[in-house]
Amino acid sequence: MTTAIAPVIPRSRVQRLYWTFADGCVIARGNLVHLARNPAAILNLLLYPIVMVLLFGFVLGSAMNVAGGGDYREFLMPGMFGQTMTLGVMTTMVIVTNDAARGVTDRFRSMPISRAGVVLGRAVADMVNSVLELAVLLLCGLAVGWSWHRGLGNALTALGLLLLLRFALIWVGIYLGLILTPESAAAAWMPLMPLTMLANTFVSPELMPGWMGALSEWNPLSATVAACRELFGNPGWGGDSWAAAHALPLAVAWPVALTLVFLPLSARRYRRLAR
Amino acid sequence: MRRMDSFAVVAEGVRKRLGATQALDGLDLTVPEGTVCGLLGPNGAGKTTAVRVLTTLLRADAGRALVAGFDVADRPAEVRYRIGLAGQNPTVDEILTGRENLEMWGRLYHLGRATARRRAGELLDRFGLAGDADKRVKHYSGGMRRRLDLAAAFVLAPRVLFLDEPTTGLDPRNRNEVWQAVRDLAASGSTVLMTTQYLFEADQLAHQIAVIDSGRVIADGSPDELKSMIGGDQIDLVVRDAADLAEAARVLAAAAGAEPGADPDARRLIAPVRDRIGALTEVVRELGERGVAVEDVALRRPTLDEVFLSLTGGKPEHDAGEQGAGKQAVGKRVAA
Ligand SMILES: Nc1ncnc2c1ncn2[C@@H]1O[C@H](COP(=O)(O)OP(=O)(O)OP(=O)(O)O)[C@@H](O)[C@H]1O
Ligand SMILES: [Mg+2]
Numbered sequence: 001m002t003t004a005i006a007p008v009i010p011r012s013r014v015q016r017l018y019w020t021f022a023d024g025c026v027i028a029r030g031n032l033v034h035l036a037r038n039p040a041a042i043l044n045l046l047l048y049p050i051v052m053v054l055l056f057g058f059v060l061g062s063a064m065n066v067a068g069g070g071d072y073r074e075f076l077m078p079g080m081f082g083q084t085m086t087l088g089v090m091t092t093m094v095i096v097t098n099d100a101a102r103g104v105t106d107r108f109r110s111m112p113i114s115r116a117g118v119v120l121g122r123a124v125a126d127m128v129n130s131v132l133e134l135a136v137l138l139l140c141g142l143a144v145g146w147s148w149h150r151g152l153g154n155a156l157t158a159l160g161l162l163l164l165l166r167f168a169l170i171w172v173g174i175y176l177g178l179i180l181t182p183e184s185a186a187a188a189w190m191p192l193m194p195l196t197m198l199a200n201t202f203v204s205p206e207l208m209p210g211w212m213g214a215l216s217e218w219n220p221l222s223a224t225v226a227a228c229r230e231l232f233g234n235p236g237w238g239g240d241s242w243a244a245a246h247a248l249p250l251a252v253a254w255p256v257a258l259t260l261v262f263l264p265l266s267a268r269r270y271r272r273l274a275r
Numbered sequence: 276m277r278r279m280d281s282f283a284v285v286a287e288g289v290r291k292r293l294g295a296t297q298a299l300d301g302l303d304l305t306v307p308e309g310t311v312c313g314l315l316g317p318n319g320a321g322k323t324t325a326v327r328v329l330t331t332l333l334r335a336d337a338g339r340a341l342v343a344g345f346d347v348a349d350r351p352a353e354v355r356y357r358i359g360l361a362g363q364n365p366t367v368d369e370i371l372t373g374r375e376n377l378e379m380w381g382r383l384y385h386l387g388r389a390t391a392r393r394r395a396g397e398l399l400d401r402f403g404l405a406g407d408a409d410k411r412v413k414h415y416s417g418g419m420r421r422r423l424d425l426a427a428a429f430v431l432a433p434r435v436l437f438l439d440e441p442t443t444g445l446d447p448r449n450r451n452e453v454w455q456a457v458r459d460l461a462a463s464g465s466t467v468l469m470t471t472q473y474l475f476e477a478d479q480l481a482h483q484i485a486v487i488d489s490g491r492v493i494a495d496g497s498p499d500e501l502k503s504m505i506g507g508d509q510i511d512l513v514v515r516d517a518a519d520l521a522e523a524a525r526v527l528a529a530a531a532g533a534e535p536g537a538d539p540d541a542r543r544l545i546a547p548v549r550d551r552i553g554a555l556t557e558v559v560r561e562l563g564e565r566g567v568a569v570e571d572v573a574l575r576r577p578t579l580d581e582v583f584l585s586l587t588g589g590k591p592e593h594d595a596g597e598q599g600a601g602k603q604a605v606g607k608r609v610a611a
Binding site for chain 1: 327330331332333334352355356358360362364365366368370371375379380382383384385386387411427
């Protein structure tokens with residue numbers, strides 16, 4: 001009955017690298033199958049952007065002014081892109097806490113899978129998810145009259161910056177996911193949502209009270225959104241503050257800094273599971 | 276000095292503190308290759324913690340542990356290639372089908388695609404899941420989930436298999452399937468370390484039983500050794516009339532060769548016996564001749580409570596929860 005089963009034990013660096021990728025692919029695939037088989041999640045993926053664009057673009061948008069003038073929906077879309085990328089941290093966090101609570105993380109840890117492979121799988125699945133979200137939102141934007149005005153190259157760079165922010169937030173999500181319980185991770189929505197609004201996403205910081213405006217200027221999300229407005233040629237970019245004037249370099253620096261801090265932190269946290 | 280490499284599991288003075296609890300308090304255990312070891316203990320004894328240390332999930336504070344010849348602290352990767360683990364709670368993927376689950380675990384154990392598929396098929400057959408292989412796990416019953424989870428631990432036909440309470444929540448037929456799979460694996464040369472709260476289960480499967488309490492092994496031996504240590508089977512007798520208790524106690528003492536325990540309120544007497552059927556027939560005949568009316572008489576194995584009681588010297592160690600209460604109740608009876 002029992003066939004001899006011989007696992008491949010990687011011995012060389014090249015083999016290890018190969019298996020890291022192979023493991024990552026298997027794990028990412030499993031995660032994406034989850035998405036594909038979850039009608040509620042798919043509906044959410046499609047419906048959420050549509051509802052938000054309609055809500056902010058038309059319901060609130062009719063009363064909104066853009067500092068320096070311009071169409072509010074043109075101003076809004078880069079903010080929505082940035083907010084969606086930021087809220088993606090919830091996806092990462094919730095999955096990581098659930099895996100830990102259900103013992104999936106322990107099963108992985110008792111198996112000869114490289115940790116990098118597990119994380120790679122998580123990252124690939126989350127990025128694919130975010131690319132889909134961004135694509136839906138992009139189409140919604142086009143439908144309500146948003147567009148890019150400075151060429152395809154700049155537009156693609158802007159999308160790259162958005163995904164860079166999402167990538168950095170994977171590490172934040174993994175770190176928090178390893179600390180929090182599933183219940184508290186779901187509740188993280190509460191502080192996170194205002195944080196995505198305490199930025200230039202929906203309102204220009206110049207129009208906010210002084211301290212709030214300053215805080216919003218320096219929100220990492222603001223850097224990405226401002227840079228996107230600049231690259232798409234949408235209204236509302238630029239400004240007097242140093243942060244607003246250097247949106248592009250900041251939109252690279254913030255995600256890099258977040259990654260440099262949270263990648264080692266989450267690796268350490270993972271090792272500490274054995275404590 | 277015994278040779279370490281003939282042991283699949285060696286633990287020496289393993290200590291682990293979890294929060295305020297000393298979960299492992301100098302655990303010593305050796306399991307020879309190719310045998311089944313039952314780790315028997317009540318809730319909170321440290322069974323899961325022991326399994327977690329041995330499967331590289333937790334790092335011990337002190338002591339040393341070798342699994343399949345490798346130190347779990349220094350060479351965890353080598354250990355992981357040689358073990359299978361089914362934890363106390365199933366960790367199967369609800370959204371995938373049973374077959375997809377096993378294929379995924381197979382791929383993650385670095386079996387090739389074709390091998391992983393074939394192995395998944397074999398395991399589904401073996402664990403009686405072939406008919407439901409292509410259903411999503413969220414439609415499985417609790418027992419089916421647990422069997423799938425166990426199958427995942429069998430993917431590699433591991434050298435050392437760790438099962439944490441593998442039959443909790445299974446019906447008798449499924450429990451037998453799990454037992455058979457464990458026996459097969461042991462027959463093919465693998466070592467199995469399983470935790471259980473049931474003496475009966477350990478008795479059925481294990482070559483060796485280690486009784487664990489408060490993070491320490493308090494008794495270790497073959498099922499027979501263990502049973503003789505705690506007195507083996509018992510006659511459990513309830514008389515109809517409390518006035519007959521003294522008379523019945525004399526009869527029981529003569530047959531058992533020891534003073535029986537008494538619980539006067541329940542009109543109950545308990546005495547350990549060696550010659551099981553002989554003693555029982557003698558007691559029933561004697562009581563009949565003396566005209567003592569018997570309400571109930573049974574020959575039964577000691578319960579886990581009683582095993583513990585006798586091993587821990589009769590003092591209830593945990594006073595919280597039903598475990599402690601149960602122990603105390605039995606303690607009064609046997610010691611009275
Ligand atoms: N993460 C933790 N933090 C603090 N204490 C813990 C933790 N995990 C376990 N313990 C404690 O350690 C002791 C041993 O727990 P363990 O899970 O090993 O027991 P067990 O024998 O497996 O019990 P059960 O039969 O209930 O599964 C218990 O007293 C438990 O309360
Ligand atoms: Mg346990």
